[in-house]
Amino acid sequence: MICGLLNDVIAPVLVEFMQIFNRIFRQQICFGGTLKIVVLASMVFVTAGCDYIEGLTKPAVEEAPEVSQPHLKVVKIADDFKAVQQASIYVPIYSAIYYEDRRRTIDLAATLSVRNTDLKNSIILRSVDYYSTDGKLVKKYLTSPVELGPMSTADFIVARTDVSGGAGANFIVDWLASKAVSAPIAEAVMVSTGSSQSISFVSRGETVTQP
Numbered sequence: 001m002i003c004g005l006l007n008d009v010i011a012p013v014l015v016e017f018m019q020i021f022n023r024i025f026r027q028q029i030c031f032g033g034t035l036k037i038v039v040l041a042s043m044v045f046v047t048a049g050c051d052y053i054e055g056l057t058k059p060a061v062e063e064a065p066e067v068s069q070p071h072l073k074v075v076k077i078a079d080d081f082k083a084v085q086q087a088s089i090y091v092p093i094y095s096a097i098y099y100e101d102r103r104r105t106i107d108l109a110a111t112l113s114v115r116n117t118d119l120k121n122s123i124i125l126r127s128v129d130y131y132s133t134d135g136k137l138v139k140k141y142l143t144s145p146v147e148l149g150p151m152s153t154a155d156f157i158v159a160r161t162d163v164s165g166g167a168g169a170n171f172i173v174d175w176l177a178s179k180a181v182s183a184p185i186a187e188a189v190m191v192s193t194g195s196s197q198s199i200s201f202v203s204r205g206e207t208v209t210q211p
Contacts, residue, residue, distance in 0.1 A: 065128075065141060065154060072146040072154055075124060086176035089114075089186040091205035093130070093169040095158055097190075105167070106199065108190040109160040112171050116148045118181040123148050126174040128156055133166035148175075148184070160192065173205065183207070 066072045096105040128141040141156045173186050186205035
């Protein structure tokens with residue numbers, strides 16, 4: 001909306017500006033040519049800048065994890081399936097952090113990384129759920145369980161523009177295995193970059209249930 005307004009307002013002004021100076025300096029062809037180039041370049045700059053801003057604010061088209069990560073295989077858990085090992089992992093997520101006081105926040109992008117540490121056996125990720133600061137379920141990242149092969153990793157992204165989780169957001173990762181395995185590791189990396197400062201830090205998941 002803002003960029004559309006800029007294009008609607010600034011572009012006609014620049015054209016009028018060029019026409020006025022062409023009338024004043026119409027005998028100075030070189031100057032007029034240079035002016036046209038400057039004005040046209042300014043118009044291109046405004047338009048390109050707006051396109052860039054709109055590109056940053058548009059939400060990215062999100063693919064299902066098994067689509068963006070082909071090594072994740074969708075599986076169906078049979079009714080008579082007996083898990084030898086299973087657990088839930090709690091991973092803290094900071095989609096925003098405070099600085100100076102509660103009124104000032106910095107938005108962060110977060111990457112949840114779930115790593116199968118077993119050299120030989122696969123595990124199954126049954127669910128990867130994202131919760132907000134007030135404990136409400138924000139999003140289910142998996143529509144079906146997926147198999148995570150030996151020594152492989154699954155990534156789940158919370159975009160910087162997604163502020164639904166807040167400073168106290170978290171993931172709950174439910175996993176299980178048909179054999180005794182080395183327990184997976186789940187951790188999150190939070191990142192914010194800017195022209196004058198960058199922030200990054202890691203939070204490690206903790207097993208909260210061991211049925």
